[in-house]
Amino acid sequence: MAEVVLRDVCKRYGSYNAVDNVNLTIRDKEFVVLVGPSGCGKSTTLRMIAGLEDISDGTITIGDQTVNDLPPRERDIAMVFQNYALYQHMTVYDNLAFGLRNRKVPEDKIKAEIDRAVDILGLRDLLKRKPRELSGGQQQRVALGRCIVRHAKVFLFDEPLSNLDAKLRAHMRLELKRLHRRVETTAIYVTHDQVEAMTLGDRVVVMNNSRIEQVGTPWEIYAHPRTRFVASFIGSPAMNFLDGRVRSNGSGFHVETPGGTFHVSDANATGLAGHDGRDVTVGLRPEHIRLSETKAENALHGRIELTEQLGAEQLVEVVAEESRIMVSRVEAERDLKPGTPVYLTVEPGQLRYFDRETEQRLA
Amino acid sequence: MSLASTAQSSPRRTRLFDFLQPGARAAFTAIAVTAVVVLFLAPIIILVVTSLRPGWGVYYIYRGTEFTLANYVEVFQRSVVVEAFINSFLLSTVATILSLGVTVTSGYMLSRFKGWLPKTWFTSIYVFRTVPYISWVLPLYIVNESLGLYDTFFGILAAHVAVHVCFFSWIMKGFFDGIDPSMEYAAMIDGCTRWGAFRRVALPAAGPAIAALGILSWLWTWNEFLFALILTGNRTPLLTVTMAQFVTELGTEWNLMSAMAVMAMIPAVIITLFAQKYVIQGLRI
Numbered sequence: 001m002a003e004v005v006l007r008d009v010c011k012r013y014g015s016y017n018a019v020d021n022v023n024l025t026i027r028d029k030e031f032v033v034l035v036g037p038s039g040c041g042k043s044t045t046l047r048m049i050a051g052l053e054d055i056s057d058g059t060i061t062i063g064d065q066t067v068n069d070l071p072p073r074e075r076d077i078a079m080v081f082q083n084y085a086l087y088q089h090m091t092v093y094d095n096l097a098f099g100l101r102n103r104k105v106p107e108d109k110i111k112a113e114i115d116r117a118v119d120i121l122g123l124r125d126l127l128k129r130k131p132r133e134l135s136g137g138q139q140q141r142v143a144l145g146r147c148i149v150r151h152a153k154v155f156l157f158d159e160p161l162s163n164l165d166a167k168l169r170a171h172m173r174l175e176l177k178r179l180h181r182r183v184e185t186t187a188i189y190v191t192h193d194q195v196e197a198m199t200l201g202d203r204v205v206v207m208n209n210s211r212i213e214q215v216g217t218p219w220e221i222y223a224h225p226r227t228r229f230v231a232s233f234i235g236s237p238a239m240n241f242l243d244g245r246v247r248s249n250g251s252g253f254h255v256e257t258p259g260g261t262f263h264v265s266d267a268n269a270t271g272l273a274g275h276d277g278r279d280v281t282v283g284l285r286p287e288h289i290r291l292s293e294t295k296a297e298n299a300l301h302g303r304i305e306l307t308e309q310l311g312a313e314q315l316v317e318v319v320a321e322e323s324r325i326m327v328s329r330v331e332a333e334r335d336l337k338p339g340t341p342v343y344l345t346v347e348p349g350q351l352r353y354f355d356r357e358t359e360q361r362l363a
Numbered sequence: 364m365s366l367a368s369t370a371q372s373s374p375r376r377t378r379l380f381d382f383l384q385p386g387a388r389a390a391f392t393a394i395a396v397t398a399v400v401v402l403f404l405a406p407i408i409i410l411v412v413t414s415l416r417p418g419w420g421v422y423y424i425y426r427g428t429e430f431t432l433a434n435y436v437e438v439f440q441r442s443v444v445v446e447a448f449i450n451s452f453l454l455s456t457v458a459t460i461l462s463l464g465v466t467v468t469s470g471y472m473l474s475r476f477k478g479w480l481p482k483t484w485f486t487s488i489y490v491f492r493t494v495p496y497i498s499w500v501l502p503l504y505i506v507n508e509s510l511g512l513y514d515t516f517f518g519i520l521a522a523h524v525a526v527h528v529c530f531f532s533w534i535m536k537g538f539f540d541g542i543d544p545s546m547e548y549a550a551m552i553d554g555c556t557r558w559g560a561f562r563r564v565a566l567p568a569a570g571p572a573i574a575a576l577g578i579l580s581w582l583w584t585w586n587e588f589l590f591a592l593i594l595t596g597n598r599t600p601l602l603t604v605t606m607a608q609f610v611t612e613l614g615t616e617w618n619l620m621s622a623m624a625v626m627a628m629i630p631a632v633i634i635t636l637f638a639q640k641y642v643i644q645g646l647r648i
Contacts, residue, residue: 052548072551079552085545089567102554146553 002063002153002186003028004049009058011044018044020210022058026188031180033189033201036233041210043158046190050156051075063153073102078147079156083163084139086131092142093127099150110149117148120182137168144176148183157189161196173199194234198222206230228359231283231352237315237326240284243356248276255282255353259300259320264363265348271363272353280362283352286328290345291316299343300325307336318342407628414621421617434622443600444623450516451602452630455584458520459577462527466580467573469528470535471561475544491529499526500593507594514596522590527580534579538572539565574641578634585630602627 004026011019019041026032034042047053049060051072059066067075078099087095096117100110118124121141131139140160147155160176161169177200180187191197197204198218206213206221206229214226225231231239244257246264253264253272262282264272272280292299302320307330314330325344330336353363413421415430438444472481503522504513512518542565550560566573591601606627609620 050548050552052551071556072548073554073556075552077552079549081545081549083543083545085543085549087546087550087564087568089570098550099553102559146549150553 035197036207078152268363279356447600447605458523473536474539
């Protein structure tokens with residue numbers, strides 16, 4: 001059980017910064033997810049915590065110990081890899097026992113630990129099998145088991161679910177969550193899948209271009225994205241963005257876009273104060289847009305381009321002026337034909353505004 | 364209209380076998396397979412038959428029906444033959460054991476590590492591989508001669524180990540490239556040193572590949588002729604060269620040579636029969 005602190009951590013390959021000045025504190029027993037597109041530095045960060053990569057600059061501490069110069073085996077961590085990394089020539093039992101045997105744990109104690117892990121993960125019948133005789137989900141469980149038996153201070157997960165098919169992935173996601181509640185260990189989880197990030201993380205760290213964009217609870221990240229990147233990365237379908245310009249009208253603000261004008265809510269107005277006449281990007285979440293076929297006040301006008309029937313809902317792509325806007329949560333029963341003129345409205349309080357140049361959120 | 368034109372533009376191609384009787388394809392396949400089998404088996408059959416014939420009966424297969432084991436007896440009564448077998452066996456085995464130690468570790472280094480050392484090593488192996496192996500023989504002879512290693516077991520052994528290392532480090536690198544390195548990372552996190560991760564996880568995983576490589580190395584040295592011819596003489600007789608010595612001024616003793624060749628073939632046959640699974644498995648990694 002331990003806190004993990006990253007202070008000004010950098011990883012350089014020649015002149016390229018793979019990880020640039022990362023500062024992060026992961027509290028004891030917390031489940032933190034690093035999420036971002038490929039090449040954003042999330043895996044490298046994890047591998048530095050594990051000790052599989054050197055740290056170019058900065059310090060990493062686990063518990064009270066600075067681990068910069070410790071080899072992986074002395075960091076008291078456990079790790080699950082994307083491709084499970086089971087020892088192919090050993091049985092499941094030996095795979096689970098390997099780490100403990102290396103630490104000279106007596107064989108009867110190893111057996112007790114494996115018994116416990118096997119019960120948690122339901123591996124009882126597989127102990128004598130070799131990894132290649134197991135399915136992907138079973139291999140994944142063995143990899144988790146290898147962590148559990150070790151009682152390591154920190155669990156590291158490097159995209160552990162991305163080799164599984166969609167159904168199994170959803171199932172294992174739940175199991176992971178249940179497991180964390182039961183085992184209660186500091187966990188750092190790397191993924192490019194925002195759904196995993198949102199569902200598993202106590203806190204989510206969004207990374208892009210080797211830097212941390214935002215750290216927060218899943219809800220904070222979703223509701224109050226700090227940058228345009230975070231807003232676009234989290235949420236499915238992704239947030240829509242429109243170019244607009246801030247206009248002050250004495251009592252308040254509105255934002256003009258080619259497709260129509262948005263009234264700025266009072267809560268958002270403070271953030272836009274002083275930006276009169278500035279170019280901004282307006283962010284609209286697909287799930288916040290209401291689509292109607294009758295004319296409405298303060299609405300964007302467009303035509304339906306495509307519809308995607310999902311059964312529970314419809315996704316509708318609307319073209320308004322030059323922009324394509326995705327609308328979700330449209331009732332599945334509605335009969336919407338491509339080409340139909342429609343009006344899109346959004347609660348003003350649910351719009352997000354970003355500076356066009358810095359891409360930082362204004363309101 | 365457009366549909367019709369597309370249909371017309373790609374008529375079903377008439378294939379060769381459409382002109383022939385049904386079943387012609389099977390017949391052709393059978394003939395082709397037989398031809399290939401004959402092509403490969405005929406030399407071996409001729410060799411075995413020759414080795415079982417008396418000296419006067421080797422030039423025409425149909426001359427007489429006399430078969431004898433006397434050739435084998437005669438060959439093995441010559442002490443040089445026995446010595447050659449022992450030498451070749453020792454040479455192949457020792458060279459394989461020594462070179463595997465180097466090829467396995469250097470193949471691993473080439474596959475897993477970056478930096479000047481692996482790069483230099485890779486380049487040197489590459490250069491040595493590009494040079495035709497025949498062109499090493501003369502320099503090696505001069506080196507061996509000047510070091511007093513000519514016609515010694517150690518002299519030929521060193522040459523073979525060198526060739527193994529250059530030829531097979533390369534293949535070993537390929538095997539290790541095919542093994543996922545995260546297994547070793549997992550081992551390092553599980554308490555192994557870098558060396559421990561190699562020894563306890565990567566090495567066992569490469570087991571079939573190493574077995575395959577061992578077999579290839581062993582056979583390579585067992586069958587090698589050129590180095591043996593140039594770098595050894597009467598003091599260190601080797602199989603392949605001794606076999607060639609049945610070519611004398613008075614003619615070639617085909618029957619004796621064949622008998623020896625059949626004996627020399629046996630290890631290769633045994634290995635092919637029992638170890639081909641490992642060779643195939645190893646080469647597939």
